[in-house]
Amino acid sequence: MNPLPLPSCCDEPVEHWPLPRPLTGTRLVSARFDPERLAPDDFARCAIPPLGGAAKRQAEHLAGRLCARQALLGLAGIPDVPAVGADRAPQWPAGTVGSITHSDGWAAALVGHASLWRGLGLDAETLLQPARSERLARQILTPGEQERSAVLPLDQRAWLVTLVFSLKESLFKALYPLVRQRFYFQDAELLEWSADGQARLRLLTPLAADWPTGAELEGQFAQLEERLLTLVGIGH
Incomplete structure (x- = not known):
């Protein structure tokens, strides 16, 4: 109860x-x-x-x-x-x-x-439909991410755009309380992700002395029905 x-x-x-x-x-x-x-x-x-x-x-x-x-x-x-x-x-x-x-x-x-934790970022996103993901891709994906996703079938590309969107939202939620500086989709990129739900991101812009360009962070994700859940945790 x-x-x-x-x-x-x-x-x-x-x-x-x-x-x-x-x-x-x-x-x-x-x-x-x-x-x-x-x-x-x-x-x-x-x-x-x-x-x-x-x-x-x-x-x-x-x-x-x-x-x-x-x-x-x-x-x-x-x-x-x-x-x-x-x-x-x-x-x-x-x-x-x-x-x-x-x-x-x-x-x-x-x-x-x-x-134990300096920052935690959690985000949930309903999977984007292919047509909408194509409209949003240039806003969400960096040029490098666009190039890597271009070889995928349309439905897989839509799934990946959703994943990148959600991971970057989680990254923002984890980092913003530490740096108190707003940053956007083009300021970070997804370097790699695996079928077991692990991901790695990299900053493309400096946010603070502790967070220079090139700093990498670990993330994870899971698909819950038609929704992706992502998490970025920053430990001490």
Whole structure:
């Protein structure tokens, strides 16, 4: 039985690890949600500060924060909800780091001990359809990534564009709290990925003294039905 109140729009959060390589000192919690089930008192019922906007935006925010609270409770025994910072990034409790993601009715949060992890980035993306992936490819892929993907069949190329998009989102979420500098799709590239869910990325622009051009980071990914889940963890 979940000890924390649940909103009408969200199923009970579940702690699990769907990715190929567990990370020590972390918790990952996910939940399905339905914006059409959002009730006027859902935020108040869960003691989570309300967010304005359309029902979809409210439901995904609520579900993400609910997962974060459940993950923090499991990790550190503190049922806190990360506030929204001035830069719109989650503000994690002292001693913890984390990341929140949501995609088409599914939300997840990953939290870890700050003594073990400098940054964590989690991202979920619904697989792009081939026509849309072709329209977005030049925005998401570097010239080198475009060249390597050009030899693939259209459906495999769409899958790879989705993977690159999601890994770069995870990279941003992991690095931004450390460098406090925005960077974009063309500022990093996917060097390699393997069928067992391992990936390696490289920065193409300097972000800070600790993160020069050429710095490499490890990532991982898993396909969950029609969704890709990616993670970049930066340890101490």
